[in-house]
Amino acid sequence: MSTTVKRVYGYLAEFESASKLYKAAEKVRDAGFQKWDCHSSYPIHGLDDAMGIKRSVLPYFVFFGGLTGFLTAISLAYITQVEIYPTVVQGKPANIFTIPAFFPIMFELTVLFSGFTVLFGLLGLMQLPRLNHPLFASKQFARATDDGFFISIEARDPKFSAEGTKALLNEIGGANIELVEDEN
Amino acid sequence: MAEATVSKETSAKREGPKLPVLEREKLILNKRSYNWITERICGVVENPQPILWWMLFIPCSLIAAIGVGGGLFHLVSTGVGVWGNTNRAMWGWPIVNFVFWIGIGHAGTLISAILFLTRQNWRTSINRAAEAMTIFAVCCAGIFPAFHVGRVWMAWFLAPIPNPNAIWQNFKSPLLWDVFAVSTYFTISLIFWYLGMVPDLATIRDRATGKIRKLLYGVFSLGWRGSNRHWSHYEMAYLLLAALSTPLVLSVHSVVSFDFATSVVPGWHTTIFPPYFVAGAIFGGFAMVLTIMIPARYIYGLGDLITMKHVDNMAKIILLTGSIVGYAYLMELFMAFYGAAKYEMEAFKFRIAGPYNWAYFTMMACNVISPQVFWWKKCRENLWVVMAVCMCVNIGMWFERFVIIVTTLSRMWLPGDWKYYYPSAQDIMLFVGTIGMFLTLFLLFLRFLPCINIAEVKWTKEESDPHFEDKEEHVDDGVEVIPAYQLELENGEAKV
Numbered sequence: 001m002s003t004t005v006k007r008v009y010g011y012l013a014e015f016e017s018a019s020k021l022y023k024a025a026e027k028v029r030d031a032g033f034q035k036w037d038c039h040s041s042y043p044i045h046g047l048d049d050a051m052g053i054k055r056s057v058l059p060y061f062v063f064f065g066g067l068t069g070f071l072t073a074i075s076l077a078y079i080t081q082v083e084i085y086p087t088v089v090q091g092k093p094a095n096i097f098t099i100p101a102f103f104p105i106m107f108e109l110t111v112l113f114s115g116f117t118v119l120f121g122l123l124g125l126m127q128l129p130r131l132n133h134p135l136f137a138s139k140q141f142a143r144a145t146d147d148g149f150f151i152s153i154e155a156r157d158p159k160f161s162a163e164g165t166k167a168l169l170n171e172i173g174g175a176n177i178e179l180v181e182d183e184n
Numbered sequence: 185m186a187e188a189t190v191s192k193e194t195s196a197k198r199e200g201p202k203l204p205v206l207e208r209e210k211l212i213l214n215k216r217s218y219n220w221i222t223e224r225i226c227g228v229v230e231n232p233q234p235i236l237w238w239m240l241f242i243p244c245s246l247i248a249a250i251g252v253g254g255g256l257f258h259l260v261s262t263g264v265g266v267w268g269n270t271n272r273a274m275w276g277w278p279i280v281n282f283v284f285w286i287g288i289g290h291a292g293t294l295i296s297a298i299l300f301l302t303r304q305n306w307r308t309s310i311n312r313a314a315e316a317m318t319i320f321a322v323c324c325a326g327i328f329p330a331f332h333v334g335r336v337w338m339a340w341f342l343a344p345i346p347n348p349n350a351i352w353q354n355f356k357s358p359l360l361w362d363v364f365a366v367s368t369y370f371t372i373s374l375i376f377w378y379l380g381m382v383p384d385l386a387t388i389r390d391r392a393t394g395k396i397r398k399l400l401y402g403v404f405s406l407g408w409r410g411s412n413r414h415w416s417h418y419e420m421a422y423l424l425l426a427a428l429s430t431p432l433v434l435s436v437h438s439v440v441s442f443d444f445a446t447s448v449v450p451g452w453h454t455t456i457f458p459p460y461f462v463a464g465a466i467f468g469g470f471a472m473v474l475t476i477m478i479p480a481r482y483i484y485g486l487g488d489l490i491t492m493k494h495v496d497n498m499a500k501i502i503l504l505t506g507s508i509v510g511y512a513y514l515m516e517l518f519m520a521f522y523g524a525a526k527y528e529m530e531a532f533k534f535r536i537a538g539p540y541n542w543a544y545f546t547m548m549a550c551n552v553i554s555p556q557v558f559w560w561k562k563c564r565e566n567l568w569v570v571m572a573v574c575m576c577v578n579i580g581m582w583f584e585r586f587v588i589i590v591t592t593l594s595r596m597w598l599p600g601d602w603k604y605y606y607p608s609a610q611d612i613m614l615f616v617g618t619i620g621m622f623l624t625l626f627l628l629f630l631r632f633l634p635c636i637n638i639a640e641v642k643w644t645k646e647e648s649d650p651h652f653e654d655k656e657e658h659v660d661d662g663v664e665v666i667p668a669y670q671l672e673l674e675n676g677e678a679k680v
Contacts, residue, residue, distance in 0.1 A: 022650035147218035
């Protein structure tokens with residue numbers, strides 16, 4: 001007899017197509033669920049509204065990332081070239097009028113810092129990387145990255161109930177409804 | 185609800201002339217399913233490689249090992265003099281190769297960023313390979329400036345960090361701008377490429393059977409599970425990277441051209457250089473994309489995903505940018521003539537009538553004349569013609585840099601420097617080695633990574649639109665669809 005304790009992660013249901021997933025997502029949203037998700041192998045445009053997800057906040061992070069890059073460039077170039085070690089090369093000035101010569105570097109560092117902010121901001125917002133996830137225990141879930149369309153509703157959601165949620169998924173057209181358990 | 189019924193009734197009653205609408209050309213032929221797309225692209229990675237892959241990989245990797253590995257070992261252990269850097273023209277060869285490879289690297293980001301912002305959905309089939317090509321081309325490019333500084337172990341002096349001599353890098357110099365531009369370009373291209381690949385790596389992970397394979401693809405796919413809450417942020421990230429890369433791709437070759445344009449050298453000191461270099465880079469880059477994608481498409485049977493429509497579009501871009509480059513060549517001559525600058529005029533006379541005129545006319549024939557055949561549809565539809573033109577462009581773009589750099593440097597202000605330029609054997613060896621290295625890296629990419637963006641290709645299918653099934657229910661009878669011309673399709677069906 002195995003004595004492993006298993007914790008219920010939630011329900012996983014499969015849908016036939018992107019259109020059906022979209023309509024089902026609207027119904028789950030309207031039923032008031034919060035901790036649930038749709039899974040598909042490509043981004044379905046419009047599904048954010050159907051799920052009631054707000055626009056990503058990533059651009060705000062990136063704005064400040066870019067600003068940091070810009071200020072880094074201007075201070076790096078100005079302080080070293082004008083303030084601390086003014087070096088006259090090719091008769092070019094070493095004062096405030098030198099700034100136009102720093103434009104390319106200001107641009108490049110703005111882009112560089114913004115790019116890093118996109119990468120790390122995105123990973124932070126997605127809460128990735130994580131190598132395990134309860135959903136990976138499901139056999140059918142491997143098709144989420146191939147041709148499957150899934151909705152998962154977590155047991156953590158206050159609206160979740162073993163019977164009611166299953167009935168809802170059934171009603172909105174979910175197939176292969178599966179109770180996903182997390183080995184703990 | 186009421187509104188919906190009203191519109192339904194009116195649409196049913198609609199009579200009179202119909203609005204003619206040109207059908208969209210299909211980007212995926214034969215109505216391939218999602219699963220077929222996954223199988224076909226992952227199959228390239230999962231199945232044993234065809235014999236042709238080995239036939240290319242073994243010689244290419246040997247050339248890379250001897251040319252780049254052996255060449256650089258010889259260079260570092262002997263000294264940079266083996267490149268024949270005894271006068272100004274002699275360092276021309278590494279710079280020619282640097283500019284050539286950086287130029288090749290431009291099509292990738294153009295395809296992924298600019299065509300993404302302009303919503304050109306055909307980019308989805310080719311962007312991954314083009315981005316990979318960008319990364320590898322920039323790797324090849326980086327070798328030359330890093331080693332031509334002479335003492336490569338001092339290359340860290342290029343980085344803006346304090347050094348014991350208390351001298352800072354000259355931020356007013358285009359050469360330092362170049363360091364920033366190229367390294368930023370490489371980093372951003374790498375982030376763009378990798379982020380774009382995460383969902384596809386997850387696809388391979390979920391199909392993997394071996395333990396090591398599962399682990400490695402699992403680590404690199406970051407635990408991606410196709411969640412729409414993730415897709416939402418992911419798409420925003422992709423859009424932001426595209427928006428950042430668009431000015432970046434235009435800036436990189438502009439900055440490379442500043443190396444020349446800000447000098448007071450006849451033939452270089454001209455304002456046309458930045459746009460001329462950028463157009464040339466895109467031109468050469470697209471030619472290289474076609475050069476390697478047409479064989480890959482054939483070897484791996486990707487014809488339903490990379491269709492003749494894609495080839496046609498790229499051929500048109502080559503025609504456009506080739507014509508811009510041709511315009512720039514002629515405008516350069518006109519400015520030399522009209523500017524009444526004696527030395528400028530002499531520099532161009534030297535290019536056309538001097539001892540290097542064979543290079544000048546090779547460049548003209550390959551870059552300006554050869555792409556003009558793409559005005560004819562028959563030529564864009566014949567893969568042999570397309571390949572031939574692309575090879576001409578690859579050669580022509582190398583000669584463009586040769587003409588700009590070597591002919592100018594070999595006839596500078598000091599007559600003591602004047603000499604006919606020959607590359608040394610080591611010069612040639614290293615350049616051939618980088619070609620081998622580029623192809624080796626690309627073949628490894630085909631072997632280990634998804635060579636087509638699976639997620640985005642799936643997205644271009646009609647039924648990927650969540651309102652696709654609604655469209656079937658509410659057919660718009662106010663329009664008359666005119667079938668689009670597509671080489672491989674007759675009456676909407678593939679010819680087989």
